[in-house]
Amino acid sequence: MPVPTIEWHRGGVKIIDQSKLPKKLTYLYCTDATSIWQAIRKLQVRGAPAIGVAVAFGVVLGIKGSTTKNYRDFEKDLNEVIDYLATARPTAINLFWALERMKHVANVNRDEGIPELKRILLNEAQKILEEDKEVCRKIGENGQALVENGDTILTHCNAGALATVDYGTALGIIYRAREEGKKVSVYVDESRPLLQGARLTTWELMREGIDVTLICDGMVGRVMEEGRISKVLVGADRVAANGDCANKIGTYNLAILAHAHHMPFYIACPTSSFDLTLARGNEIPIEERDGDEVTTLYGRRIAPEGVKVYNPAFDVTPAHLITAIITEVGIARPLYKESLKAQVTNPKFQ
Amino acid sequence: MPVPTIEWHRGGVKIIDQSKLPKKLTYLYCTDATSIWQAIRKLQVRGAPAIGVAVAFGVVLGIKGSTTKNYRDFEKDLNEVIDYLATARPTAINLFWALERMKHVANVNRDEGIPELKRILLNEAQKILEEDKEVCRKIGENGQALVENGDTILTHCNAGALATVDYGTALGIIYRAREEGKKVSVYVDESRPLLQGARLTTWELMREGIDVTLICDGMVGRVMEEGRISKVLVGADRVAANGDCANKIGTYNLAILAHAHHMPFYIACPTSSFDLTLARGNEIPIEERDGDEVTTLYGRRIAPEGVKVYNPAFDVTPAHLITAIITEVGIARPLYKESLKAQVTNPKFQ
Numbered sequence: 001m002p003v004p005t006i007e008w009h010r011g012g013v014k015i016i017d018q019s020k021l022p023k024k025l026t027y028l029y030c031t032d033a034t035s036i037w038q039a040i041r042k043l044q045v046r047g048a049p050a051i052g053v054a055v056a057f058g059v060v061l062g063i064k065g066s067t068t069k070n071y072r073d074f075e076k077d078l079n080e081v082i083d084y085l086a087t088a089r090p091t092a093i094n095l096f097w098a099l100e101r102m103k104h105v106a107n108v109n110r111d112e113g114i115p116e117l118k119r120i121l122l123n124e125a126q127k128i129l130e131e132d133k134e135v136c137r138k139i140g141e142n143g144q145a146l147v148e149n150g151d152t153i154l155t156h157c158n159a160g161a162l163a164t165v166d167y168g169t170a171l172g173i174i175y176r177a178r179e180e181g182k183k184v185s186v187y188v189d190e191s192r193p194l195l196q197g198a199r200l201t202t203w204e205l206m207r208e209g210i211d212v213t214l215i216c217d218g219m220v221g222r223v224m225e226e227g228r229i230s231k232v233l234v235g236a237d238r239v240a241a242n243g244d245c246a247n248k249i250g251t252y253n254l255a256i257l258a259h260a261h262h263m264p265f266y267i268a269c270p271t272s273s274f275d276l277t278l279a280r281g282n283e284i285p286i287e288e289r290d291g292d293e294v295t296t297l298y299g300r301r302i303a304p305e306g307v308k309v310y311n312p313a314f315d316v317t318p319a320h321l322i323t324a325i326i327t328e329v330g331i332a333r334p335l336y337k338e339s340l341k342a343q344v345t346n347p348k349f350q
Numbered sequence: 351m352p353v354p355t356i357e358w359h360r361g362g363v364k365i366i367d368q369s370k371l372p373k374k375l376t377y378l379y380c381t382d383a384t385s386i387w388q389a390i391r392k393l394q395v396r397g398a399p400a401i402g403v404a405v406a407f408g409v410v411l412g413i414k415g416s417t418t419k420n421y422r423d424f425e426k427d428l429n430e431v432i433d434y435l436a437t438a439r440p441t442a443i444n445l446f447w448a449l450e451r452m453k454h455v456a457n458v459n460r461d462e463g464i465p466e467l468k469r470i471l472l473n474e475a476q477k478i479l480e481e482d483k484e485v486c487r488k489i490g491e492n493g494q495a496l497v498e499n500g501d502t503i504l505t506h507c508n509a510g511a512l513a514t515v516d517y518g519t520a521l522g523i524i525y526r527a528r529e530e531g532k533k534v535s536v537y538v539d540e541s542r543p544l545l546q547g548a549r550l551t552t553w554e555l556m557r558e559g560i561d562v563t564l565i566c567d568g569m570v571g572r573v574m575e576e577g578r579i580s581k582v583l584v585g586a587d588r589v590a591a592n593g594d595c596a597n598k599i600g601t602y603n604l605a606i607l608a609h610a611h612h613m614p615f616y617i618a619c620p621t622s623s624f625d626l627t628l629a630r631g632n633e634i635p636i637e638e639r640d641g642d643e644v645t646t647l648y649g650r651r652i653a654p655e656g657v658k659v660y661n662p663a664f665d666v667t668p669a670h671l672i673t674a675i676i677t678e679v680g681i682a683r684p685l686y687k688e689s690l691k692a693q694v695t696n697p698k699f700q
Contacts, residue, residue, distance in 0.1 A: 193566050198644075202654050214658065214660075216599070216600070218542055219660065219665075221665060222662055225602065228660075250569070253570060253571040256610045291564075294548075297647055302549060303549065307556060309565070312572055
């Protein structure tokens with residue numbers, strides 16, 4: 001079992017500092033909203049589900065010191081904390097989903113009194129964490145219909161234990177396959193610029209004893225053409241109502257390459273990554289990050305000073321390139337406009 | 351005008367050490383075949399045309415000390431040098447083409463006596479160098495039919511001055527476009543693992559004052575989808591008789607992505623990169639390099655110790671994804687089986 005990426009520990013949040021992996025396994029200990037915000041912004045904690053959990057605890061920490069005596073004043077403080085945490089990163093919807101959920105639970109319990117409200121908020125954050133564990137295991141279970149014994153699966157970035165509380169979405173399906181006795185191998189591309197594939201997914205899979213081969217992002221076509229992989233399985237940061245999926249930059253390349261090689265392309269994510277208020281993927285805000293992430297690696301400059309850089313952190317894969325979307329509810333297939341809605345409005349649908 | 355990548359200088363070969371760029375512009379000075387072999391193997395000199403020139407001078411340096419008195423003995427020494435240099439790298443055909451040419455010129459002049467033969471070989475190497483300059487300029491000229499004012503061109507790795515003697519193949523077309531008053535911008539992907547795009551193409555284009563934007567290899571699909579580029583233009587290391595092209599790993603990805611976005615995909619190379627003895631690209635030997643190139647950057651480890659790595663240095667783009675191949679002879683279009691042969695057998699064909 002992987003170590004937990006994030007846990008509530010002695011009144012604060014203990015988080016694996018992913019910026020230090022794979023060199024060393026160290027922890028951050030966050031006791032206020034600012035340190036949660038920074039940990040998210042700096043990708044010390046990353047992955048849509050893990051960000052959702054982190055930000056929920058961020059609310060707890062941010063409101064902890066509120067000395068307000070009535071709900072109106074408390075709500076003002078709470079909204080301030082929530083609005084602040086909402087600025088940490090723009091693309092993964094789980095961040096906003098968790099904040100909305102915290103806001104909602106406060107509002108529903110507005111008559112409980114401030115100390116009780118704070119306890120309720122902590123309880124809700126812990127519930128989000130526990131649900132994430134369960135949701136990932138359900139995703140792992142539901143994905144088995146798509147994984148065969150002998151598969152070699154290409155994944156991208158990290159949609160594993162490190163992107164969630166402790167099991168993963170895309171990698172959760174691989175862990176479950178192994179638990180069921182299927183022999184599954186993995187290829188992962190390094191996922192430049194921040195190398196989550198090279199640093200995190202390799203680390204996590206090697207610890208779990210799963211066969212993993214690292215390649216560069218530009219090698220994917222070659223590897224597919226050589227028949228080295230059988231399917232592609234990645235996570236998502238936000239899914240629009242029509243099934244378009246935002247995920248780590250480079251995912252769209254893989255979807256096109258998979259299509260060109262007649263290979264299934266699967267997304268695995270919780271339904272908390274759905275954003276059915278957006279009709280299409282082009283409405284998803286795409287974070288653009290500092291060019292230094294591309295030109296500098298561990299403080300070493302790898303491109304000329306002053307070079308222009310474009311550094312979008314995510315891209316959008318159009319629904320027509322996605323074979324299926326695996327969630328804790330089941331497997332959604334095209335037309336996604338109907339199948340995604342069915343998963344949310346009637347979770348027993350599948 | 352770019353500085354020469356390679357020149358004959360005081361009885362040795364002066365080469366820009368590309369492994370040190372962009373941090374500093376330094377030179378290697380090679381006075382024997384071994385140092386030429388190592389410079390090629392370590393990619394201190396790289397790019398198919400530049401490798402051809404380097405290896406021709408490598409023959410001159412390798413045979414310089416031969417004390418043989420007759421052609422039979424001289425030929426034995428010569429073949430030994432040639433066979434050794436042929437092992438430097440396997441994919442770029444220009445290496446073998448240049449060695450064959452040196453062997454041929456020696457054979458034709460077998461009756462000249464050893465000192466004169468050595469002079470003839472030096473002369474041939476210098477001719478290969480001078481021809482490369484001219485060939486690149488012709489490629490630049492011929493490519494103009496495909497470059498429009500206002501184009502933004504995506505290129506990969508480095509097919510510029512640094513890959514040739516002093517002008518470039520793909521980038522030569524861009525230099526010529528600028529000379530003709532066309533406004534052309536460039537996007538280049540970093541070209542992992544060895545970052546020739548990030549380190550070399552940016553450096554070279556910035557020195558020439560050409561607008562260049564650096565992206566990661568995984569960003570290409572996004573950049574195309576956003577409408578940021580109008581065409582793709584890259585070099586080649588070996589072209590099979592049917593038009594399949596081996597080039598730096600990642601090229602095949604770009605060709606598929608260009609196709610998916612209805613964008614022209616052009617190859618620029620000298621006809622010395624043709625290998626019409628191979629029917630198809632799958633016969634081209636693809637160099638596989640050490641995994642450390644992927645897991646380590648400037649001595650810093652970026653992936654876990656012991657991780658499995660697959661590191662092919664080239665891939666093959668099938669002819670059906672290539673809109674045209676631009677050479678010093680003209681523009682070859684499908685069916686390449688005919689158009690490539692015509693370029694070689696009748697250079698005035700176009």
